[in-house]
Amino acid sequence: MTIERQEGAMIADWTDEAICGFENSIVRVRHGLHQRPMFSDEGLARVLDLYPREALGAFTMGEDLEDWGSWRRGGVQGLTGDQLLGAVKDGRLWLNLRHANLHLPEFAELCAEIAEEKELRLGTRILNRDLGLLISSPRARVFFHLDVPLSSLWQVRGEKRIWFYPRREPYVSDAWIERCVLRTAEGQAPYRAEWDADATSFPMRPGDMTTWPQNMPHRVDNGPMLNVSLSMEYMTPRALRRARVLHANGVLRRSLGWSPTVQERPGPGLAAKLAFHAAHKLLNKSSTSPILPESFRVTAEGKRIAA
Numbered sequence: 001m002t003i004e005r006q007e008g009a010m011i012a013d014w015t016d017e018a019i020c021g022f023e024n025s026i027v028r029v030r031h032g033l034h035q036r037p038m039f040s041d042e043g044l045a046r047v048l049d050l051y052p053r054e055a056l057g058a059f060t061m062g063e064d065l066e067d068w069g070s071w072r073r074g075g076v077q078g079l080t081g082d083q084l085l086g087a088v089k090d091g092r093l094w095l096n097l098r099h100a101n102l103h104l105p106e107f108a109e110l111c112a113e114i115a116e117e118k119e120l121r122l123g124t125r126i127l128n129r130d131l132g133l134l135i136s137s138p139r140a141r142v143f144f145h146l147d148v149p150l151s152s153l154w155q156v157r158g159e160k161r162i163w164f165y166p167r168r169e170p171y172v173s174d175a176w177i178e179r180c181v182l183r184t185a186e187g188q189a190p191y192r193a194e195w196d197a198d199a200t201s202f203p204m205r206p207g208d209m210t211t212w213p214q215n216m217p218h219r220v221d222n223g224p225m226l227n228v229s230l231s232m233e234y235m236t237p238r239a240l241r242r243a244r245v246l247h248a249n250g251v252l253r254r255s256l257g258w259s260p261t262v263q264e265r266p267g268p269g270l271a272a273k274l275a276f277h278a279a280h281k282l283l284n285k286s287s288t289s290p291i292l293p294e295s296f297r298v299t300a301e302g303k304r305i306a307a
């Protein structure tokens with residue numbers, strides 16, 4: 001099946017402010033993806049049937065935002081797409097179909113379309129493209145965390161509220177970001193409820209897209225309905241440099257006890273960090289397996305039972 005190319009641009013309202021703010025501030029624009037039939041119940045069930053089940057991230061969570069221990073990974077083997085969609089509608093699940101662009105041709109095309117739009121408007125290369133489809137339950141939430149690459153969130157169905165926190169202490173430290181880059185943490189970070197007073201927060205409705213500075217901590221609360229969003233993670237040359245410097249810094253902190261800073265501008269310091277990163281990567285293979293063990297499984301009736 002091929003997707004319908006919309007008339008005109010995918011983003012309706014690129015402004016100078018949005019273009020200048022890219023990578024530096026929280027940017028909000030409108031898009032037209034929510035009008036595409038691939039995101040109907042029927043379309044989603046078909047995608048869930050086609051997407052490799054072993055690659056699908058299924059999570060549940062508690063209510064307490066400070067309790068990352070309640071964020072658990074589960075198994076959804078053996079369910080049809082219809083059953084899985086029903087389990088999300090009636091349960092407390094967060095499904096992440098990561099790299100849908102590598103597994104499904106229609107998402108490969110959509111990912112290329114999104115990247116093409118960004119490259120054209122923003123004048124930068126869009127690298128390491130990972131287009132994920134998020135299908136999540138009413139009232140589900142994603143706790144305070146950060147992502148290593150740049151991200152953009154495209155709201156397609158339902159409403160959610162997103163909260164962004166400053167990328168500095170006490171909200172997050174360089175040492176914590178380094179842990180995420182080195183994959184000794186899955187992006188989760190310590191959170192305190194009083195930080196909400198310092199957050200930038202807004203609702204996301206169908207047709208809203210937001211993107212934010214790399215590694216900026218954030219969290220998400222779903223409204224009382226099924227939510228469908230696209231999460232496009234990607235690197236630009238600048239973002240890739242920052243991730244490599246953080247990787248080098250993490251190794252230096254862990255092995256030598258240093259407290260290194262992040263070089264953002266070209267110079268000998270940045271060159272040395274990039275060389276160190278390249279040498280370290282060559283000698284050490286990083287793991288890509290999930291950090292969380294599978295601790296529950298979803299039945300065909302949509303119940304969660306211990307794995």
Ligand SMILES: [Fe+2]
Pocket residue numbers: 145146147151218
């Ligand atoms: Fe995120």
